[in-house]
Amino acid sequence: METLEFQAEARQLLQLMVHSIYSNKDIFLRELISNASDALDKLRLAKLQDGLEADTSDLHIEIEADTEARTLTVRDNGIGMTRDEVVELIGTIAKSGTAELLTKLKEAKESPELIGQFGVGFYSTFMVADKVTLVTRKAGTEGHGTRWESEGAGTYTIDDAPDVPIGTTITLHLRPKDEDDALYDYTDEWKIKEIVKRYSDFISFPIRKGDEVLNSQKALWARPRSEVTDEEYHQFYRHISHDWTDPLEIINMKAEGTFEYEALLFIPSRAPHDLFQRDARRGLQLFVKRVFIMDDSKELIPDYLRFVKGVVDAADLSLNISREILQQDRHIQMIRRRLVKKVLSTIKDLMSSNPEKYATFWREFGRAVKEGLLSEPDNHKPILEIASFATTHGSEPTTLAAYVERMKEGQEEIYFLTGESRSQVENSPHMEAFQAEGYEVLILTDPVDEIWVDAVPEWDGKKLRSIARGAVDLKKDEEEKEPEGDFGPLLGFLKEKLDERVKEVRLSHRLTTSAACLVSDADDITPALEKMYRAMGQEGPRVKRILELNPNHPLVTGLRAAHERGAEDAALPDTAELLYGTALLAEGGDLDDPARFAKLLADRLAQTV
Numbered sequence: 379m380e381t382l383e384f385q386a387e388a389r390q391l392l393q394l395m396v397h398s399i400y401s402n403k404d405i406f407l408r409e410l411i412s413n414a415s416d417a418l419d420k421l422r423l424a425k426l427q428d429g430l431e432a433d434t435s436d437l438h439i440e441i442e443a444d445t446e447a448r449t450l451t452v453r454d455n456g457i458g459m460t461r462d463e464v465v466e467l468i469g470t471i472a473k474s475g476t477a478e479l480l481t482k483l484k485e486a487k488e489s490p491e492l493i494g495q496f497g498v499g500f501y502s503t504f505m506v507a508d509k510v511t512l513v514t515r516k517a518g519t520e521g522h523g524t525r526w527e528s529e530g531a532g533t534y535t536i537d538d539a540p541d542v543p544i545g546t547t548i549t550l551h552l553r554p555k556d557e558d559d560a561l562y563d564y565t566d567e568w569k570i571k572e573i574v575k576r577y578s579d580f581i582s583f584p585i586r587k588g589d590e591v592l593n594s595q596k597a598l599w600a601r602p603r604s605e606v607t608d609e610e611y612h613q614f615y616r617h618i619s620h621d622w623t624d625p626l627e628i629i630n631m632k633a634e635g636t637f638e639y640e641a642l643l644f645i646p647s648r649a650p651h652d653l654f655q656r657d658a659r660r661g662l663q664l665f666v667k668r669v670f671i672m673d674d675s676k677e678l679i680p681d682y683l684r685f686v687k688g689v690v691d692a693a694d695l696s697l698n699i700s701r702e703i704l705q706q707d708r709h710i711q712m713i714r715r716r717l718v719k720k721v722l723s724t725i726k727d728l729m730s731s732n733p734e735k736y737a738t739f740w741r742e743f744g745r746a747v748k749e750g751l752l753s754e755p756d757n758h759k760p761i762l763e764i765a766s767f768a769t770t771h772g773s774e775p776t777t778l779a780a781y782v783e784r785m786k787e788g789q790e791e792i793y794f795l796t797g798e799s800r801s802q803v804e805n806s807p808h809m810e811a812f813q814a815e816g817y818e819v820l821i822l823t824d825p826v827d828e829i830w831v832d833a834v835p836e837w838d839g840k841k842l843r844s845i846a847r848g849a850v851d852l853k854k855d856e857e858e859k860e861p862e863g864d865f866g867p868l869l870g871f872l873k874e875k876l877d878e879r880v881k882e883v884r885l886s887h888r889l890t891t892s893a894a895c896l897v898s899d900a901d902d903i904t905p906a907l908e909k910m911y912r913a914m915g916q917e918g919p920r921v922k923r924i925l926e927l928n929p930n931h932p933l934v935t936g937l938r939a940a941h942e943r944g945a946e947d948a949a950l951p952d953t954a955e956l957l958y959g960t961a962l963l964a965e966g967g968d969l970d971d972p973a974r975f976a977k978l979l980a981d982r983l984a985q986t987v
């Protein structure tokens with residue numbers, strides 16, 4: 379017999395379980411049944427797809443209770459585990475982001491939402507038991523199995539176990555009942571039945587206790603919506619998603635005819651912590667005629683809808699279908715297109731039927747959904763229809779349709795400005811004339827916004843237009859007031875001095891209070907995008923921008939006067955640099971040489987005190 383230590387993160391999670399941070403302890407049984415059901419699926423699949431020799435004629439889960447000995451046993455005749463697997467799967471937590479979550483959890487104390495973000499799984503048994511024994515033998519192995527035991531503290535023991543049948547048996551040595559602490563008598567027949575019925579009714583294998591089968595085993599997606607309660611849907615959602623909060627929306631689909639399938643999809647009510655982590659699990663469960671085929675089937679749902687959970691049961695696929703074949707399968711592609719359409723239209727309906735739910739949806743998943751604007755040009759329209767954006771029009775986000783409705787007479791384009799935060803965008807010099815003239819501007823602050831705006835040419839016939847790009851002339855109908863005096867020589871001088879950084883210096887129509895701003899040429903990439911490419915390791919030439927000057931600003935007129943007095947003035951080049959640097963800072967940009975800028979500024983201020 380060997381005594382081993384739990385991995386540090388596993389130990390922390392166990393400690394949280396032992397000290398029961400989650401008030402609903404009943405769920406331990408759901409977790410055990412869920413694992414057992416997965417193990418049965420795996421065995422059936424191993425036989426089907428890999429030709430493993432195994433008896434799958436009576437796959438089931440069995441519950442045994444001994445009131446006197448205060449033990450509860452859950453047994454399955456599924457795939458089982460090898461000794462190494464027990465150490466790896468039960469002794470450690472491999473999920474990404476666990477360490478971070480644990481830290482947050484400890485800070486937050488009572489926080490079911492946080493715990494819900496990773497299923498506590500097997501460890502939840504320590505909420506109700508002070509000792510847990512697991513005996514298992516992997517299908518396809520001969521001879522002895524493995525016996526694992528722990529009291530939930532820092533260590534566990536592991537040993538060979540003779541004469542073990544295939545599958546896994548887990549025995550809980552229950553703690554004394556304490557109903558004040560929601561710790562019930564889990565050997566009680568009635569309690570067990572209640573838990574199974576509530577949490578695990580849909581499990582497709584029989585859950586037996588003695589001669590009785592406790593669950594109906596009905597596949598939820600095959601039942602008409604009117605016959606299924608929300609509670610049943612929610613429990614099923616938990617089973618497949620490991621999310622403990624209720625889903626935001628449930629979608630049923632059924633297609634008959636040449637290619638039959640049924641789907642049951644869930645839109646969660648909040649984003650998982652790993653929504654933007656590359657290695658996160660995503661995809662739907664695939665069944666063929668009620669038989670589980672695979673988890674995380676990415677082929678069924680595009681990446682930008684990766685938060686959607688659920689099941690697709692296709693009638694006409696082969697039970698042996700592999701991931702490789704799945705990728706090319708015409709039917710799968712068709713199902714995927716239909717699912718996308720259905721999810722997008724469901725969200726669109728929510729916008730009018732339940733704006734609050736829609737707002738939650740967009741807040742949680744909007745950033746991911748916008749990725750679809752890059753990957754699915756065919757779906758620009760339905761995606762933009764369900765999108766909303768922060769705007770200068772008020773504190774509430776707006777849809778593009780509502781924006782267009784408010785457009786001023788003569789306005790032909792949809793204006794937006796990207797940046798890192800709302801306040802940075804709002805205070806950017808680019809915004810000045812638009813605000814002064816009462817034009818609404820969309821405020822786009824997600825990293826993905828920098829990219830999709832280039833991929834989407836228009837909405838409803840109106841071009842999407844960055845107000846930090848190209849020339850802007852909002853008063854074109856009015857009589858243009860020529861700036862007094864000749865700025866030509868000053869512009870030429872500045873262009874020469876700032877040649878390394880700007881490609882043009884011109885007078886601006888977009889500034890009211892600032893002296894200067896920087897704009898990108900209509901076809902050039904923006905500095906933010908340039909920065910992103912650089913962060914991804916793609917070095918390209920620096921893209922020069924255009925410096926625009928406000929001809930009515932005293933700094934600019936003063937500069938012109940100084941230049942007229944004497945182009946040789948030694949202070950002028952420094953002022954040019956200060957002007958450029960200030961414009962860059964005002965839009966939230968990064969100075970190349972902040973120390974030099976600070977020195978120039980300090981020297982200049984010193985002359986005025």
Ligand SMILES: Nc1ncnc2c1ncn2[C@@H]1O[C@H](COP(=O)(O)OP(=O)(O)OP(=O)(O)O)[C@@H](O)[C@H]1O
Nearest residue numbers: 413414417458459467496497498499500501546620
């Ligand atoms: N009855 C079982 N038969 C075979 N393997 C099992 C069984 N129970 C657990 N395992 C293995 O141990 C792993 C860890 O289980 P655990 O319940 O901690 O997490 P999980 O089921 O992977 O996910 P979650 O934590 O979200 O429930 C499982 O993924 C599975 O590989």
